[in-house]
Amino acid sequence: RKEVEQDPGPFNVPEGATVAFNCTYSNSASQSFFWYRQDCRKEPKLLMSVYSSGNEDGRFTAQLNRASQYISLLIRDSKLSDSATYLCPYSEDTGGFKTIFGAGTRLFVKA
Amino acid sequence: NAGVTQTPKFQVLKTGQSMTLQCAQDMNHEYMSWYRQDPGMGLRLIHYSVGAGITDQGEVPNGYNVSRSTTEDFPLRLLSAAPSQTSVYFCASSYSMGIGATFFGQGTRLTVV
Numbered sequence: 001r002k003e004v005e006q007d008p009g010p011f012n013v014p015e016g017a018t019v020a021f022n023c024t025y026s027n028s029a030s031q032s033f034f035w036y037r038q039d040c041r042k043e044p045k046l047l048m049s050v051y052s053s054g055n056e057d058g059r060f061t062a063q064l065n066r067a068s069q070y071i072s073l074l075i076r077d078s079k080l081s082d083s084a085t086y087l088c089p090y091s092e093d094t095g096g097f098k099t100i101f102g103a104g105t106r107l108f109v110k111a
Numbered sequence: 112n113a114g115v116t117q118t119p120k121f122q123v124l125k126t127g128q129s130m131t132l133q134c135a136q137d138m139n140h141e142y143m144s145w146y147r148q149d150p151g152m153g154l155r156l157i158h159y160s161v162g163a164g165i166t167d168q169g170e171v172p173n174g175y176n177v178s179r180s181t182t183e184d185f186p187l188r189l190l191s192a193a194p195s196q197t198s199v200y201f202c203a204s205s206y207s208m209g210i211g212a213t214f215f216g217q218g219t220r221l222t223v224v
Contacts, residue, residue: 029208029209030209031209031210032210032212034212034213036213041199043201043216043217043218044154044201044213045215046212046213046214049212087153087154091208091209093208093209097142097159097208097209098156098159098167098169098170099142099156099203099205099209099213100156100170101146101153101156103152
């Protein structure tokens with residue numbers, strides 16, 4: 001069983017749509033959680049932090065549910081520029097502390 | 112601040128050659144790591160370090176060596192390049208283990224022929 005589950009997509013949505021992604025994890029040693037975006041052939045970049053109280057940044061809302069062990073990302077009023085891969089890393093402590101990035105969820109926003 | 116700086120940005124190697132990918136960060140981060148990303152795939156952890164003098168293996172360590180003599184630098188050495196090591200390599204750093212966001216360098220595109 002994977003330590004983190006993330007729908008690889010792709011999600012194909014029209015401009016203006018609302019789209020949501022989830023990452024479910026088990027046994028994460030992370031004390032903090034983040035969403036990253038990666039554009040094609042570029043490095044991943046921090047999108048936003050994830051708090052259990054919810055974190056909103058413009059059209060983006062992130063949420064952490066520790067009891068159910070998942071984090072979510074909601075994008076409202078999608079723009080063409082939101083097309084990217086969205087990553088939710090997790091950290092595990094199995095004798096050595098590792099931060100693991102999965103393949104992420106691909107989003108395509110179309111005109 | 113420059114953040115995480117990787118050099119070179121592009122490199123072509125012949126099979127069997129060795130080389131070192133350089134990585135430096137100026138954020139005084141404890142945790143540094145190297146990932147590789149193959150086309151259409153996710154990031155795979157090669158090696159990581161939780162502080163100067165301490166390194167450990169990630170998911171795909173074979174064929175690579177690392178050292179961490181200072182907090183700032185974390186070079187990745189390819190001992191004898193193979194075509195299977197053709198990939199994009201990203202160096203990353205974060206404040207501490209499991210705490211704080213991860214910052215990436217711009218990547219090194221390596222082709223082994």
